[in-house]
Structure formats: structure tokens, C-alpha cells
Amino acid sequence: DGGITQSPKYLFRKEGQNVTLSCEQNLNHDAMYWYRQDPGQGLRLIYYSQIVNDFQKGDIAEGYSVSREKKESFPLTVTSAQKNPTAFYLCASSVLAGAVGYEQFFGPGTRLTVL
Amino acid sequence: QQQVKQSPQSLIVQKGGISIINCAYENTAFDYFPWYQQFPGKGPALLIAIRPDVSEKKEGRFTISFNKSAKQFSLHIMDSQPGDSATYFCAASRTGNNRKLIWGLGTSLAVNP
Numbered sequence: 001d002g003g004i005t006q007s008p009k010y011l012f013r014k015e016g017q018n019v020t021l022s023c024e025q026n027l028n029h030d031a032m033y034w035y036r037q038d039p040g041q042g043l044r045l046i047y048y049s050q051i052v053n054d055f056q057k058g059d060i061a062e063g064y065s066v067s068r069e070k071k072e073s074f075p076l077t078v079t080s081a082q083k084n085p086t087a088f089y090l091c092a093s094s095v096l097a098g099a100v101g102y103e104q105f106f107g108p109g110t111r112l113t114v115l
Numbered sequence: 116q117q118q119v120k121q122s123p124q125s126l127i128v129q130k131g132g133i134s135i136i137n138c139a140y141e142n143t144a145f146d147y148f149p150w151y152q153q154f155p156g157k158g159p160a161l162l163i164a165i166r167p168d169v170s171e172k173k174e175g176r177f178t179i180s181f182n183k184s185a186k187q188f189s190l191h192i193m194d195s196q197p198g199d200s201a202t203y204f205c206a207a208s209r210t211g212n213n214r215k216l217i218w219g220l221g222t223s224l225a226v227n228p
Contacts, residue, residue: 004158040124040220040221041220042204042218042219042220042221043159043204043218043221045215048215058215090158090159092158102147102208103149103161103164104161104216105160106158106159106160107158108156108157108158109156109157109158
């Protein structure tokens with residue numbers, strides 16, 4: 001099956017700890033994205049990557065970090081500098097952003113709760 | 116700065132009725148307007164999309180109407196069903212290198228049986 005997997009589905013973190021969310025895709029997509037979703041605030045872009053070993057900040061990158069060492073993988077680290085990390089995190093992938101009529105495919109999400 | 120404004124925030128419709136969600140955009144360079152559907156606890160999925168060279172696109176019970184002069188586009192769900200209960204997001208982007216999707220804030224639709 002082609003698609004995007006995210007793990008874990010639920011994650012609990014103590015304040016002051018860094019945590020890493022996993023995102024893997026087997027769609028052979030060049031672009032990958034991380035979004036944060038909070039009630040009533042839609043989808044806010046954290047980071048995105050168009051090519052291996054390159055990524056750009058989105059609208060709310062502070063307190064987050066990413067890497068793109070492989071085309072298939074785009075892990076997100078929520079650092080202790082993120083002041084309010086409790087949220088639903090979504091990973092997506094697509095053909096190159098800005099291609100004609102491109103579609104973003106989303107994973108099932110990870111719900112992070114800070115205790 | 117919200118470049119894509121979506122309304123209403125929430126919507127309740129009776130089974131068999133028509134659900135209408137509206138979006139307005141500011142950037143006249145946008146040339147791609149998708150709608151995504153998200154069920155609780157799941158990731159969004161593309162529902163239907165339109166480009167500005169047509170004023171309407173229909174796929175089954177779902178129709179996008181596009182008004183270029185007013186810079187507005189809307190999603191119509193005909194014969195709404197309880198299974199349509201979900202959050203709907205409109206978005207916009209422009210073709211070109213490294214162009215991101217700009218998202219509306221979403222509309223929570225509940226279809227009562």
C-alpha cells in the first residue's frame with residue numbers, strides 16, 4: 001500500500017523534554033510538510049522540504065526542528081523551547097510544491113500531549 | 116494575515132439538505148483552489164479542486180462554484196448525509212516553484228439524521 005505513516009499515534013511528554021515524531025512516505029514524493037492543528041486554528045505550517053538535505057521554515061517554526069536525510073523520511077523534533085506543544089501534528093507529502101494542481105497527501109497524525 | 120477567509124466556522128444541516136461553505140481570497144495570482152475533508156482523528160484528504168478557467172466543477176454530490184471577479188469560491192454538498200459530517204478546509208495556491216498551499220481555518224459540518 002502506498003501512503004504516509006506517522007508514529008506514534010499518541011505521545012505524552014513531560015515538560016522540558018524533546019520528542020521526535022516520525023513521518024515516512026512511500027509515494028516517491030519530493031516534497032514533505034509538517035503541520036500543527038489546534039482547534040479553530042486550521043492547519044499551520046511548521047516546516048517543509050522540497051529535496052533531501054534541504055528544508056524551509058513555515059509560519060510557526062520556533063521550537064521545532066526537522067531533518068531530511070532520506071527522501072522517504074521527514075522527522076519532526078519538538079524541543080523544550082516550544083512553549084505550548086500540545087497539539088495534533090500532521091505530516092504530508094506531495095510532488096514538488098507549486099506544480100500544476102498538486103495534491104498534498106496526509107498521514108493519520110500524531111497527538112502530542114505535554115503533561 | 117489571513118489570505119484565505121473561510122465561513123462559516125460551523126454548520127448544522129439536516130439530512131438531505133444542502134451544505135454551503137464559502138471562501139474568499141485576496142491574492143489574484145492564486146490559480147488553484149482545493150477543498151479538503153477531514154474526519155475526526157484523521158488527516159485531511161483532497162475532496163475536489165478547481166482552477167480559475169472554469170466557474171463550476173462537480174463531482175458527485177460535491178460542487179465547487181468559483182467567482183473570479185469577487186475572489187470567492189464555495190463548496191456545495193447536495194443531499195447532505197450524516198457521513199458527510201467532517202471538517203472542511205478550503206485552500207489556495209499559485210503555480211510556480213516552491214508555492215505553498217494557503218489554508219482557510221476550516222468549517223465543522225454536522226449533518227443531522
